[in-house]
Amino acid sequence: MAGEQQETLAPVVSVRKRHLLDEILQQADIRINGDRPWDMRLHRPAALDEILARGSMGLGESYMRGDWDAAALDQLFFRILRLDLTRLINPWRSALRLLRSHLINLQSRRRAFEVGERHYDLGNSFYAAMLDQRLVYSCGYWRAGAKTLDQAQEAKLDLICRKLGLQPGMRLLDIGCGWGSLVSYAAQNYGVECVGITVSKEQAAYVREHYADLPVEVHLQDYRNLRQQFDRIASVGMFEHVGRRNHRTFMQVAKRCLKPDGLFLLHTIGKNQRHSTTDPWIEHYIFPNGELPSAGQIGDAVDHLLVCEDLHNFGTDYDQTLMAWHSNFERHWEQFAGQYDRHLYRMWRYYLLSCAGAFRARHIQLWQWMLSDHRSGGVARIS
Structure with missing residues (x-):
């Protein structure tokens, strides 16, 4: 059901003057009020001026209000981002946001728990309906031959465990443990003791309730307060919340917590x-204070601290993961329709499908960095 529109589209406004957005979108073979799945179906002509003036925020908010639709949002965004058309709309706003990210620490200790409260605490039942059976909220590993979302996520978890070379008796730290998918899998299948940290009360409660019989601890805390040492460390889908001003601090914490012969796997979305800057709509509505790192920024952060043993990009698998989440989201929405309004429905639909289009266009990436402590004195063994 990739890109399938679940709701009835409102009538298209057919009489209007040609707009500058017509010219911009035409470069990506997108027509306003066209009849193809990736064409924009306009319901309020004034939305075009708002999109041109406010860029990503105008595009997202006008969609949330129902000012326009597209039968296949993922295809529309793929076409827009493949040609990077966003650069043509209000570039000065991006410059101001870039300056802000340099001047203000948007990911300070005081702000650390905001994303947990606003995004991850939306409700465990909501995420359970959208994600796989282990509630893995990060990219699946489809290229291993997976046919289902459950298989793709289990393949990813096992890939991480094998890269880390987990052995019975080791202690594993998961920085940003989510709903406990990695720590529970590692404890069950590799016989390790695990500690996870999260900034989400809902996630912490879920881990404590569901994995009380496993050697798994979970703590509601900021990563900067970590002091214990571990044989292995993983961080899966959390580094996107760290921010450029804190990249070095994060790596210093990882080094402090890693035994001299240990390994650290960093799994993160990255920008080219x-x-x-972070897409303003995504930052405002989905991941407050989020900021994707570039490969160069990660390299700067580990300089003289950790050694990069391996770098693996499988960002194209995120497209398929997001489309699977969208399929689950659409299929189960009715059970949440009384709890959440139509505004949230359109917000999440826009989020999932726009991100799928972004990964499909290679606009953003998914990396797994294997890092070791140079104090080990030799090349780390990676299974």
């Missing part, structure tokens, strides 16, 4: 350009 160092000097770029």
Whole structure:
């Protein structure tokens, strides 16, 4: 059901003057009021001026209000981002946001728990309906031959465990443990003791309730307060919340907590350009204070601290993961329709499908960095 529109589309406004957005979108073979799945179906002509003036925020908010639709949002965003058309709309706003990210620490200790409260605490039942059976909220590993979302996520978890070379008796730290998918899998299948940290009360409660019979601890805390040492460390889908001003601090914490012969796996979404900013709509509505790192920024952060043993990009698998989440989201929405309004429905639909289009266009990436402590004195063994 990739890109399938679940709701009835409102009538299209057919009489209007040609707009500058017509010219911009035409470069990506997108027509306003066209009849193809990726075409924009306009319901309020004034929305075009708002999109041109406010860029990503105008595009997202006008969609949330129902000012326009597209039968296949993922295809529309793939076409827009493949040609990077967003650069043509209000570039000065991006410059101001870039300056702000340099001047203000948006991911300070005081702000650390905001994303947990606003995004991850939306409700465990909501995420259970959208995700796989282990509630893995990060990219699946489809290229291993997975046919279902459950298989893709279990393949990813096992890939991480094998890269880390987990052995019975080891202690594993998961920085940003989510609903406990990695720590529970590692404890069950590799015989390790696990500690996870999260900034989400709902996630912490879920781990404590569901994995009380496993050697798994979970703590509601900021990563900067970590002091214990571990044989292995993983961080899966959390580094996107750290921010450029804190990248070095994060790596210093990882080094402090890693035994001299240990390994650290960093699994993170990444951007292609160092000097770029977070999409403002995503930051405001989905991941407050989020900021994707570039490969260069991660390299700077580990300089003289950790050694990069391996770098693995499987960002194209995120497209399929997001489309699977969207399929689950649409299929189960009715059970949440009384709890959440239509505004949230359109917000999440826009989020999932726009991100799928972004990964499909290679606009953003998914990396697994294997890092070791140079104090080990030799090349780390990676299974």
